[in-house]
Amino acid sequence: MAGPPTRTERLERLADRQEIEDVVLRYCRGVDRMDRELVRRCYHADATDEHGSFRGSVAEFLDWVFPLLAKYTSTFHLVGNVLVEFGEPGLAAVETYGIAFHRSEREAPHLNLISGFRYVDRFERRPVDGRPQWRIATRTTVVEWSRVDERAGWWPTPEDVRTGRRDRSDVVYEVLRRIG
Amino acid sequence: MAGPPTRTERLERLADRQEIEDVVLRYCRGVDRMDRELVRRCYHADATDEHGSFRGSVAEFLDWVFPLLAKYTSTFHLVGNVLVEFGEPGLAAVETYGIAFHRSEREAPHLNLISGFRYVDRFERRPVDGRPQWRIATRTTVVEWSRVDERAGWWPTPEDVRTGRRDRSDVVYEVLRRIG
Amino acid sequence: MAGPPTRTERLERLADRQEIEDVVLRYCRGVDRMDRELVRRCYHADATDEHGSFRGSVAEFLDWVFPLLAKYTSTFHLVGNVLVEFGEPGLAAVETYGIAFHRSEREAPHLNLISGFRYVDRFERRPVDGRPQWRIATRTTVVEWSRVDERAGWWPTPEDVRTGRRDRSDVVYEVLRRIG
Numbered sequence: 229m230a231g232p233p234t235r236t237e238r239l240e241r242l243a244d245r246q247e248i249e250d251v252v253l254r255y256c257r258g259v260d261r262m263d264r265e266l267v268r269r270c271y272h273a274d275a276t277d278e279h280g281s282f283r284g285s286v287a288e289f290l291d292w293v294f295p296l297l298a299k300y301t302s303t304f305h306l307v308g309n310v311l312v313e314f315g316e317p318g319l320a321a322v323e324t325y326g327i328a329f330h331r332s333e334r335e336a337p338h339l340n341l342i343s344g345f346r347y348v349d350r351f352e353r354r355p356v357d358g359r360p361q362w363r364i365a366t367r368t369t370v371v372e373w374s375r376v377d378e379r380a381g382w383w384p385t386p387e388d389v390r391t392g393r394r395d396r397s398d399v400v401y402e403v404l405r406r407i408g
Numbered sequence: 409m410a411g412p413p414t415r416t417e418r419l420e421r422l423a424d425r426q427e428i429e430d431v432v433l434r435y436c437r438g439v440d441r442m443d444r445e446l447v448r449r450c451y452h453a454d455a456t457d458e459h460g461s462f463r464g465s466v467a468e469f470l471d472w473v474f475p476l477l478a479k480y481t482s483t484f485h486l487v488g489n490v491l492v493e494f495g496e497p498g499l500a501a502v503e504t505y506g507i508a509f510h511r512s513e514r515e516a517p518h519l520n521l522i523s524g525f526r527y528v529d530r531f532e533r534r535p536v537d538g539r540p541q542w543r544i545a546t547r548t549t550v551v552e553w554s555r556v557d558e559r560a561g562w563w564p565t566p567e568d569v570r571t572g573r574r575d576r577s578d579v580v581y582e583v584l585r586r587i588g
Numbered sequence: 589m590a591g592p593p594t595r596t597e598r599l600e601r602l603a604d605r606q607e608i609e610d611v612v613l614r615y616c617r618g619v620d621r622m623d624r625e626l627v628r629r630c631y632h633a634d635a636t637d638e639h640g641s642f643r644g645s646v647a648e649f650l651d652w653v654f655p656l657l658a659k660y661t662s663t664f665h666l667v668g669n670v671l672v673e674f675g676e677p678g679l680a681a682v683e684t685y686g687i688a689f690h691r692s693e694r695e696a697p698h699l700n701l702i703s704g705f706r707y708v709d710r711f712e713r714r715p716v717d718g719r720p721q722w723r724i725a726t727r728t729t730v731v732e733w734s735r736v737d738e739r740a741g742w743w744p745t746p747e748d749v750r751t752g753r754r755d756r757s758d759v760v761y762e763v764l765r766r767i768g
Contacts, residue, residue, distance in 0.1 A: 235596065236415065238603050243418050245606065247427065253491040257503065282751045285693050302526045306488040306505045306685070308666040311613040315767025323617065323760050327490070327507075327687075329524055329553060341743055344664045344689055346752065348759045348765065368759050372664045373689060374743035383521055383554040388461045392526065392550050399528045399548050400503050406564045407495025407530065408708045416595065423598050433671040437683065484704045485731045486668040486685045506668070507687075509704055509733060515642065563701055563734040566668050568641045572706065572730050579708045579728050587675025587710065 238253060244320070245312050247362045248351050252324050255364075256305040261401075262297055262394045264290060271364045272354060279369045286364075299339060304329040307347075318353040320362070329377065337376045346401040413427045421479075421494065427457040427542045429490050431468050432504050436485040442477055442574045444470060449545045452534060466544075478521060484509040487499075487527075494539060500542070509557065517556040524552040604680070605672050607722045608711050612684050615724075616665040621761075622657055622754045624650060631724045632714060639729045646724075659699060662752060664689040667707075678713040679723070689737065697736045704732040 233241070248353050251270050258266030271277070271286040282292050297303060307326035323390040332339035351366040385391055392398055413421070431450050443535050451457070451466040462472050477483060486507035504527040512519035532545040556566030563569055572578055593601070595672055611630050615688035618626030631637070631646040635698040642652050657663060667686035674680050684707040752758055 237423075239415060239419055239599055242422055242599075242602055242606060246422060246528045253489045256489055256505070257491065266466065272713060276599050278750065281746060301553060304505070306507065306524070306668075308486075308488045309613045309616055311610065311617065313764060313767070319767040321760070321763045321767050325616070325664070325668065331553060335506070337743065338702070344666070348763050350763050366763075368750060368763070370759060371730075371745045371749050373691060374663060374745060375741045376743050377738070378741060380605045381555045381558060382557050384518065384598075385551045385554060386461060389551050390458065390548060392552050399550060400501070400526070402492060402531050403503075403528050403546075403548070404495075407493070407499040407501050412746050419595060419599055419602075422602055426602060431673065433669045435687070436669055437671065478672045484731060486687065486704070488666075488668045493740050496683060510730070511733060557735070562695065563736050565731045565734060566641060569731050570638065570728065579730060580681070580706070583681040583683075583708050583726075583728070584675075585675060587679040587681050588674070 237320050241314065243363060244314070244353070248312050248322055249310050251363060252307060252347070252349075255288065256307055256326075257400070259293070259297065259305055260303050260392070260394070261396075261398055262294065263396075264294055264339060267268040267293075269363075270385070271367075272352060272356070275364050275366060277364075277367045277369075280371065284389055299334075300327075300332045302331050302394070304392075313349075318360075320353075322349040323347070324349070331377060335379065337378075340377045340379065341374050342377045343374040346370040346372065366405070368375050413419075424494070424500070424533070424542060425492050426499060428492050428502055431531070431543060432487060432490055432527070436487055437505075437580070438472070439477065439485055440483050440572070440574070441576075441578055442474070443576075444474055447473075451547075451581075452532060453538070454545065455544050457544075457547045457549075459547070460551065480510050480512045482509075482511050484572075492531075498540075500531040500533075502529040502531050503527070504529070511557060515559065517558075520557045521554050522557045523549065523554040526550040526556070528550065553556065592620050601674065604674070604713070604722060608658055608668050608672050608680060608682055611711070611723060612667060612670055612682065612707070612709075616686075617760070618666055619653070619657065619661050619665055620752070620754070621756075622654065624654055627653075629723075631727075632716070635724050635726060636683070637724075637727045637729075638670060639727070640731065648742045660692045662689075662691050662754070664752075672711075678720075680711040680713075680756070682709040682711050691737060695739065697738075698714040700737045700739065701734050703734040706732065 275286040277289040306330045309325040311323045315329040328343045348366050348368045350366045353362045427488050435450040455466040457469040485508045489505040491503045508523045528548045530546045533542045616629040635646040637649040665688045669685040671683045688703045708728045709724050710726045713722045
């Protein structure tokens with residue numbers, strides 16, 4: 229870029245950054261609420277994903293991950309650090325740190341794991357439905373550590389306390405509907 | 409909205425989003441530092457809160473939560489994902505993921521819990537003290553999981569290492585005072 | 589400040605905030621990837637750091653922390669809440685919540701710790717290499733809690749799953765190179 233950025237360019241950059249972060253966050257919601265369409269729309273149609281032992285297209289990823297998600301009773305993908313760096317126009321490198329909590333009804337340790345991970349993404353801004361959108365072009369998931377979430381330490385949620393739902397009955401959809 | 413947003417509208421949206429996130433973060437500081445006034449100012453005066461077995465007005469919530477906080481020796485509310493979605497003017501649906509760490513001097517497991525939660529908030533922008541402000545209008549807390557933070561695994565903080573304080577003597581207030 | 593902020597001032601504030609958050613996030617990357625230069629550039633040259641039992645200049649901090657990092661096989665500094673408050677021009681108080689995961693090959697519990705912490709920073713905007721930059725002027729690390737990451741609960745990462753590297757061979761550098 230020649231010279232310092234103009235005010236418009238700085239605003240664009242901030243808006244781009246927010247749009248990218250929102251995609252990262254909607255991905256987490258989509259997985260945890262089992263909202264397949266929400267996850268799909270985080271990727272460009274020709275995107276690729278590497279996730280644990282899986283490597284493939286976004287369509288293949290969706291076919292792989294949703295049956296896996298169904299094995300758990302709940303998942304919770306908390307993400308922190310979302311570091312966005314811009315390159316050539318329409319390209320960004322995005323690194324996200326997160327911890328994923330998986331629980332199931334079964335005693336199997338591999339179905340009750342807590343994992344620290346990083347999503348290392350190449351985002352691209354390209355037209356989708358006639359409008360330029362930042363979406364994931366390639367995602368590489370890096371597993372940093374995993375530990376068993378041992379049942380002996382679970383503390384049961386009391387009956388009168390609200391818990392999450394994995395469909396449109398979760399309270400987040402209710403609040404969304406009510407803001408119009 | 410008719411047509412694409414203007415530059416001013418895009419800037420407003422980014423500023424709104426930041427203001428909302430700051431409220432979510434100040435709530436955590438207020439709880440962890442036991443700063444009741446800071447928590448109160450995160451809500452509109454007529455706000456409601458659902459938090460575990462509690463349901464009531466913000467005034468009732470404050471009267472319920474502060475004696476509960478006093479039972480712990482420390483709390484630590486780390487939040488990650490803050491996904492803000494705007495609706496009708498002055499309305500936003502805000503979902504925040506977090507992990508809360510509670511520790512007490514007592515051996516009781518329910519006083520030494522780690523919980524994964526989501527705050528699902530309806531934010532409204534309304535005049536407060538003569539200035540429009542984004543604050544929580546309704547908050548619903550969703551408990552995703554809890555586990556006992558067993559004392560056997562605690563690692564004591566050495567005497568010469570700084571720890572948090574639950575009043576104005578915490579270092580964050582010192583740094584705030586010094587920036588003027 | 590006299591009167592409400594102008595549009596330009598609001599944009600500047602948002603850009604400042606983003607620049608500060610990016611420094612906090614690059615610090616985490618620098619530590620976890622053992623990228624000393626990246627960590628160094630998060631601080632002003634005359635900055636000070638208080639970190640556990642360490643207190644000293646940024647140069648001393650780097651000489652202290654990198655040999656310590658080398659004792660671990662991996663570290664993972666996830667940060668959530670980054671609350672930025674501005675004071676006099678060029679000054680900001682920044683509080684960051686995080687959880688640091690440390691693992692080593694050795695059985696020693698103090699080399700396999702998980703800690704909840706807060707970074708309480710004074711940021712200053714000052715010329716660096718001829719351009720005003722927000723960097724850390726003083727950092728105080730507050731340890732909130734620590735627990736042993738007991739090996740009994742570790743779940744091994746399968747051979748065919750990508751793990752993090754602590755040098756330029758980590759995938760994040762590859763993605764960065766490819767965006768130009």
